[in-house]
Amino acid sequence: MDEHSTRYTVHGGEKASEPQVKSGLRTAESDSRLTTSLCGIKLNSPILSASGTYGYGKEFSRLYDLSLLGAVVVKGITLNQRAGNPGRRLIETPAGLINSIGLENPGLEGFISQEMPFLREQGVPVIVNISGNTPEEYAALAERLDEEPGVSALEVNISCPNVKQGGMAFGVTCDMAAQVTTIVRSRTNLPMIVKLSPNVTDIAGIAQAVEAEGADCISLINTLLAMAIDIHTRKPLLKNTFGGLSGPAIKPVALRMVWQVAGAIKIPVIGMGGISSWQDAMEFILAGASAIAIGTANFVNPYVVPEIHAGLSKYMEEQGVKNISELVGAARINR
Amino acid sequence: MVNTIAISQARVTEHNFVAPNIKRLALQAPGIARQAQPGQFVNMRCSPTLDPLLRRPFSINRIDPTSGTISVLYKVVGRGTELLANIHRGDSIDVLGPLGTGFELKPQGRKVVLIAGGIGVAPFHPLAEQLVNTGYDVTCLAGARCDEEFAELNDLAELGVEMYCATEDGSRGEQGRVTNLLENTLHKRNFDMAYACGPNAMLAAIKQICGRAQLPLQLSLEEIMACGLGVCLGCTCEKEKENGFLHVCTDGPVVWAEEVKL
Numbered sequence: 001m002d003e004h005s006t007r008y009t010v011h012g013g014e015k016a017s018e019p020q021v022k023s024g025l026r027t028a029e030s031d032s033r034l035t036t037s038l039c040g041i042k043l044n045s046p047i048l049s050a051s052g053t054y055g056y057g058k059e060f061s062r063l064y065d066l067s068l069l070g071a072v073v074v075k076g077i078t079l080n081q082r083a084g085n086p087g088r089r090l091i092e093t094p095a096g097l098i099n100s101i102g103l104e105n106p107g108l109e110g111f112i113s114q115e116m117p118f119l120r121e122q123g124v125p126v127i128v129n130i131s132g133n134t135p136e137e138y139a140a141l142a143e144r145l146d147e148e149p150g151v152s153a154l155e156v157n158i159s160c161p162n163v164k165q166g167g168m169a170f171g172v173t174c175d176m177a178a179q180v181t182t183i184v185r186s187r188t189n190l191p192m193i194v195k196l197s198p199n200v201t202d203i204a205g206i207a208q209a210v211e212a213e214g215a216d217c218i219s220l221i222n223t224l225l226a227m228a229i230d231i232h233t234r235k236p237l238l239k240n241t242f243g244g245l246s247g248p249a250i251k252p253v254a255l256r257m258v259w260q261v262a263g264a265i266k267i268p269v270i271g272m273g274g275i276s277s278w279q280d281a282m283e284f285i286l287a288g289a290s291a292i293a294i295g296t297a298n299f300v301n302p303y304v305v306p307e308i309h310a311g312l313s314k315y316m317e318e319q320g321v322k323n324i325s326e327l328v329g330a331a332r333i334n335r
Numbered sequence: 336m337v338n339t340i341a342i343s344q345a346r347v348t349e350h351n352f353v354a355p356n357i358k359r360l361a362l363q364a365p366g367i368a369r370q371a372q373p374g375q376f377v378n379m380r381c382s383p384t385l386d387p388l389l390r391r392p393f394s395i396n397r398i399d400p401t402s403g404t405i406s407v408l409y410k411v412v413g414r415g416t417e418l419l420a421n422i423h424r425g426d427s428i429d430v431l432g433p434l435g436t437g438f439e440l441k442p443q444g445r446k447v448v449l450i451a452g453g454i455g456v457a458p459f460h461p462l463a464e465q466l467v468n469t470g471y472d473v474t475c476l477a478g479a480r481c482d483e484e485f486a487e488l489n490d491l492a493e494l495g496v497e498m499y500c501a502t503e504d505g506s507r508g509e510q511g512r513v514t515n516l517l518e519n520t521l522h523k524r525n526f527d528m529a530y531a532c533g534p535n536a537m538l539a540a541i542k543q544i545c546g547r548a549q550l551p552l553q554l555s556l557e558e559i560m561a562c563g564l565g566v567c568l569g570c571t572c573e574k575e576k577e578n579g580f581l582h583v584c585t586d587g588p589v590v591w592a593e594e595v596k597l
């Protein structure tokens with residue numbers, strides 16, 4: 001492997017002596033074309049991990065240098081530890097995946113003591129995804145993380161059920177979405193990203209409500225509510241009946257929602273939903289996303305992040321574009 | 336030991352039926368062959384397209400660090416394995432591994448028994464090889480619905496493993512289930528350690544039998560997986576002793592029987 005043509009190390013992959021190495025992993029291009037910023041955070045690239053598909057970064061750090069990412073977005077954290085849902089948690093669908101993980105996580109303090117020391121060492125911004133059952137839980141999470149060194153921003157997952165409202169997700173009404181945003185805003189000076197649920201009739205309206213309450217950025221989409229039935233037992237396959245659909249199957253819907261939201265607000269947008277290639281990533285950027293996140297594709301191809309990184313670099317060069325931020329929303333302009 | 340994970344476009348060096356519905360796929364994958372331990376698995380893409388989307392996990396069935404090859408032994412059961420069955424020698428396939436926690440290779444005592452249900456025999460060849468080479472007496476009880484669903488029996492015998500089998504239709508060996516075979520065998524003989532792999536219902540029965548006989552038991556579990564790496568948290572199995580879940584791809588696939596609720 002030519003030292004100069006290697007921008008990042010691939011840890012433990014089939015080494016150069018073995019010809020079957022995935023060739024997409026090496027590139028000679030400088031990555032300055034991909035550097036960007038998001039609510040004041042400098043990003044090495046516009047590529048983020050999507051919460052819940054990347055753990056806390058350790059596993060993928062064995063495959064490639066995490067600094068290829070603009071930021072690591074970690075698995076959703078709740079105030080208390082959660083064991084997650086019983087029963088089957090995964091269902092494959094055509095080009096998609098339904099999950100019912102149930103926010104299994106070590107809890108706020110567990111996360112801080114077990115995961116933050118490693119994350120702080122990676123030289124990449126850390127965005128902590130937070131979930132709560134009540135506005136007060138979100139507030140407590142925000143307050144504690146605000147003082148934690150190495151946390152660059154919070155991503156507020158408002159797709160969680162509001163136990164005080166009969167389990168309806170916070171993110172499905174403007175009022176509840178705004179309520180969570182307001183309380184988190186009052187407890188943290190960290191940049192606040194609010195992650196929207198796509199299971200709504202007016203996604204742009206929710207985005208505007210959240211922007212008005214002081215969100216610095218919007219990310220979308222979370223998973224689409226979905227289900228599957230076992231025809232032999234004649235019962236839903238998931239104990240909770242519904243799960244969340246992700247993967248390539250949802251990409252066109254996600255892209256449409258990113259387009260709608262980016263057109264309705266002034267704060268930046270992180271786009272996600274089914275992104276599996278650099279071409280997919282480019283579509284979201286052209287639709288108005290300042291950064292993009294990779295979720296389910298990490299399961300299918302653990303090297304998808306380096307591959308998208310290489311693909312975007314090459315595209316920038318071929319198009320003669322100095323920096324990727326010049327292309328954010330470009331598809332909206334010449335219509 | 337923390338091994339590194341290799342991912343490669345591995346070349347298919349052999350791909351043959353070993354039984355009417357069971358194939359062995361041999362791959363040139365030196366990075367995996369160099370590190371793989373008995374009981375670990377690989378996660379493979381059965382097609383380069385996005386449908387079916389997920390990789391499919393398979394136990395590593397042969398490990399040859401010298402030639403840099405590994406094999407998997409699989410039964411065709413659905414779309415992924417059907418697509419896999421059509422891959423030709425010389426083609427490349429995307430394989431990730433070695434993954435997970437393998438078998439205990441230095442059990443106390445000298446006499447071990449391997450209990451296989453159907454294609455559950457897949458992880459046992461590398462295990463038996465190591466155990467035989469380090470001086471253990473290895474017996475294998477293999478069960479299947481019918482003779483046509485057996486694989487590996489001769490290969491294991493050639494390693495010096497004492498083989499017994501049972502079929503539900505009586506077409507080979509004793510008639511009945513492998514659990515009956517185990518009970519009968521335990522009446523006559525003592526073992527120091529047992530290993531089992533097969534459907535969950537079979538593992539649950541074996542856990543009870545071995546529990547009564549106070550025979551230490553390791554199980555190789557199967558669960559639907561997405562990442563195989565420990566990041567999606569989708570491959571869970573309930574813990575026996577405390578609340579919460581094991582993750583089959585990292586805590587397993589091989590676990591001590593008393594750790595897991597079946």
Ligand SMILES: Cc1cc2nc3c(=O)[nH]c(=O)nc-3n(C[C@H](O)[C@H](O)[C@H](O)COP(=O)(O)OP(=O)(O)OC[C@H]3O[C@@H](n4cnc5c(N)ncnc54)[C@H](O)[C@@H]3O)c2cc1C
Pocket residue numbers: 376387391392393394395407408409410411412413414415416417454457458556557558559560588
């Ligand atoms: C650690 C591990 C090791 C395995 N080792 C082997 C092996 O050595 N040889 C072998 O033949 N099979 C093995 N399996 C099972 C194998 O992964 C499945 O048979 C395969 O994924 C089915 O894919 P498919 O697309 O053909 O079937 P699908 O069309 O997806 O499903 C067909 C049937 O298989 C079941 N199934 C699907 N995925 C799994 C799974 N991950 N585990 C168990 N059942 C499943 C489904 O419930 C369904 O009944 C292993 C599984 C695990 C978790």
Ligand SMILES: Cc1cc2nc3c(=O)[nH]c(=O)nc-3n(C[C@H](O)[C@H](O)[C@H](O)COP(=O)(O)O)c2cc1C
Pocket residue numbers: 050051052053075076077097099101103129157195221222223245246247248250272273274275293294295296297567568569
């Ligand atoms: C297994 C799994 C776990 C997830 N966990 C979380 C989570 O904890 N918090 C969250 O905000 N989103 C979670 N998500 C949603 C993803 O972050 C992402 O929004 C969604 O999957 C769409 O992107 P994708 O199609 O690229 O996966 C999860 C998704 C999957 C597949």
Ligand code: FES
Pocket residue numbers: 559560561562563564565566567568569570582583584585
């Ligand atoms: S398969 Fe993803 S955690 Fe085990």
